[in-house]
Amino acid sequence: MVKVSVIVPCYNHAQFLDEALQSVLEQNYTHWECIIVNDGSLDHTEQVANVWLEKDTRFKYVHQDNKGLANARNVGISRAQGEFILPLDADDKISKDYVALALEAFRKNDSLKVVYCKAEKFGAETGLWELKPFTLFNLSQENIIFCTALYRKKDWEAIGGYDENMRYGCEDWEFWIALLKQGGNVKQLEHVGFYYRTQQNSMLNNMSNAHYKYSLDYLSIKHADFFVEQQGSFFELRAKIEQVKKKELNKLKSEKYIIDVFCKRFLGFTLFGLYKVND
Structure with a gap:
């Protein structure tokens, strides 16, 4: 029975953390661990996490000074014991059968590198999250896979993890490009398994034009081969x-x-x- 490591970075989202961790606890697939990474939060994240550590030994906790989302994910994954990784932001949720359905897809097709699902928004905005179907060309246009998708830890290791230079955002987009540009199949489940909380003051909404330009410039240079191959x-x-x-x-x-x-x-x-x- 393969083990899945759910990685939950948390920075000042203590008020949402219970909902995220409850959705992990309710998984039909039970062979998992959940690593909460407190990325220097100034709120009561540690107190919330401690309750979950006492509730179930599959929950683990790491505290560090604030180093950004990419670093927090890498720290959690470096300590993970699972063959598969599932990142989950502290303000989002997953359905109870998401992990089981994703692992079933991997068992049926060993050429898969990434499995994700349909998604639904909640919070400030509601409804299905419409994303373009996966193709490498579409991926070269914009990020079309949210962070909460399953992949193997060995593939994370092979590309050096999340690029911590992407400190202003778009780290997911860079990660999927690095992971998939040399090949590997992707599957989207016909199942709503991810719930994305929309907020007025999200990290993406707060990204300045200068930071967004920095991220795009960095992407363009690092993955120039990919963009030229897909777009000319x-x-x-x-x-x-x-x-x-x-x-x-x-x-x-x-x-x-x-x-x-x-x-x-x-x-x-x-x-x-x-x-x-x-x-």
Whole structure:
């Protein structure tokens, strides 16, 4: 029976931590451990975690100075004993059968590197979280896999874990690119197994333009090979942009011609009619 390590970094989310850990406790698949990483929280995260340590010995706890999400995940995974890893942010939740269904998918197809599921939003925004289907091209456009997906610890080790240079966000996107750009299949379960809490003051919403630019620039340099393979070189991109601009310009010219004809024939006729009536 394979072991799954659920990694829960927590930074000032003590008020949500109980819900996240309760969703882990309720898993149908029971051979798991859950490592809570307190990333220098200033709230009562430690007190909440201690309650869970007493409740079930499968819960474990690590405290460190604040070093960011990528580092907190890496610290938790480095201590994990499971063959499979499932990151779970402290303000999110998983369904009781998510782990079991994901492991079943891995058992049926050993070429899989990542298994994730359908997702639903709750909190400030509700409803299904619509994401593009997985292809490497779609992944080169934007992040299309949320962090709470199962993968093997050995694959995390092979790419050096989460890149801690991604300190302002987008660390999940970088991780999936690093993990998948050299191959490996991905499966999305036809099951809502992940619940994503939406907040007005989320890390992503608070990312400044400068930090977002830094993250994208870093991604572009580190994984230039991936982006060129999926989207073409900057020469090809420039040519595509010029083609689009030319097409749009021709379209505008064509639309202007139609409008001119319309104005001359229809409006001219109408005005002529008005003059006749007035006469």
